[in-house]
Amino acid sequence: MVADDGHAAGLRLIDHAPFADPTGTRTALLLEAGSHWETVTVATMEVAAARLLRLAGTVAAEDALLVPPPATAPPPGRVxxxxxxxxxxxxxxxxxxxxxxxxxxxxxxxxxxxxxxxxxxxxxxxxxxxxxxxxxxxxxxxxxxxxxxxx
CATH class of the missing domain: 2.40.50.630 (OB fold (Dihydrolipoamide Acetyltransferase, E2P))
Structure with a gap:
């Protein structure tokens, strides 16, 4: 996980004021799942997004399992x-x-x-x-x- 204070050039959704306001109620997430040109990145992103949706209660656990896991396990998380x-x-x-x-x-x-x-x-x-x-x-x-x- 990479933490930063945003980008001066090319704001991301999470950098816009409604989402960056610590007292606000809006939430945006940015998922970096790997190098954009690598096939495994898409699989990793799908698994992470499905897990997030399941944990948030947005989709049922059995629906989130429809996304196949990536071919290789991701490395342990670091900040x-x-x-x-x-x-x-x-x-x-x-x-x-x-x-x-x-x-x-x-x-x-x-x-x-x-x-x-x-x-x-x-x-x-x-x-x-x-x-x-x-x-x-x-x-x-x-x-x-x-x-x-x-x-």
Whole structure:
């Protein structure tokens, strides 16, 4: 689970004021189930959504079981808090290698990208790269950097 304070570029449903208001009554959820281009992501999302609907009492347990489980069990859950959102400043933003979401960079201060001449480095050890965009345009989120919460 990734916790952050939202996106300046490209608001998600959960970022809009009626859903972000801690005193409000509206609720929105964002489910990140994996890399968008991987087949297992759809299966994981369907299982998670079916379980949520069953636990919320929206559908009967037997209806929620109609969704087949994914071929592989998901890894145990962890919480990661976004510590920095990297927004591309130039059209020259580029990662030094083709990172995928979920990649963990073990060492603090590791150079992961260049934005023009500016260096983008990991701010802490065991830095989780959240949804790195391999084609970030100026003003768009290129990657979010996160730290795992203590167990």
């Amino acid at each position: 990661a808090r976004v510590t920095r959102t990297v927004t591309a400043q130039t059209s020259g933003f580029a990662f030094l290698r083709p990172y995928r979401g979920g990649h963990v960079v073990p060492q603090r201060n590791t150079l992961i990208a260049l934005d023009g001449e500016a260096e983008i480095r990991t701010p802490h050890d065991d830095c989780l790269l959240v949804m790195p965009s391999l084609r970030a345009m100026p003003g768009q989120t290129a990657v979010r950097l996160a730290r795992f919460a203590e167990e």
